[in-house]
Amino acid sequence: MTFIGRFANLIGFALGNFVVQQISGRDRYGAPVWIVICSACRRKQVFAHRTLASALESRSAAQVLFCQNAACRLSRKEHSSPESLADLRRQERAEKEQLEEAARKEQELAAQEAAQQTALRTEKQKWLRFANSQILAGIAIADVMSFETWQRQSDHWREDILNRLGA
Numbered sequence: 001m002t003f004i005g006r007f008a009n010l011i012g013f014a015l016g017n018f019v020v021q022q023i024s025g026r027d028r029y030g031a032p033v034w035i036v037i038c039s040a041c042r043r044k045q046v047f048a049h050r051t052l053a054s055a056l057e058s059r060s061a062a063q064v065l066f067c068q069n070a071a072c073r074l075s076r077k078e079h080s081s082p083e084s085l086a087d088l089r090r091q092e093r094a095e096k097e098q099l100e101e102a103a104r105k106e107q108e109l110a111a112q113e114a115a116q117q118t119a120l121r122t123e124k125q126k127w128l129r130f131a132n133s134q135i136l137a138g139i140a141i142a143d144v145m146s147f148e149t150w151q152r153q154s155d156h157w158r159e160d161i162l163n164r165l166g167a
């Protein structure tokens with residue numbers, strides 16, 4: 001292999017279905033830009049050195065390089081490689097998993113909220129039992145412990161009160 005500066009001279013190289021014909025110029029980093037001929041449609045096209053170099057390193061240049069002529073059978077559209085199909089499937093799977101995960105989280109949150117609501121309702125019923133007993137015992141409504149204060153008391157204290165009411 002010969003070199004043009006520090007870049008491999010690719011003239012005459014066959015990469016998959018493409019043959020490098022000549023140098024077209026340099027890109028802004030000084031790398032050669034190549035004129036390449038498609039063996040299927042014979043159209044000349046320009047490829048960056050980086051693209052050809054990675055195709056050269058790849059074991060399957062045919063699956064890396066695609067004809068820029070959309071009508072050519074070697075263009076990406078009409079000749080999608082197994083690799084890109086696999087990529088697509090992987091992407092679809094990942095999206096599906098993300099959606100399922102989001103749905104699962106939403107269900108979890110809804111269940112948590114429902115459980116909290118149920119717990120709150122149960123606690124309110126206990127407090128009502130307590131408040132009613134207080135009112136029956138002649139305590140002014142304004143002096144009865146509010147539900148908020150009731151909730152702040154210890155479980156033990158509340159249980160004790162309710163047990164005594166039940167007795």
Ligand SMILES: [Zn+2]
Nearest residue numbers: 038041067072
């Ligand atoms: Zn072509």
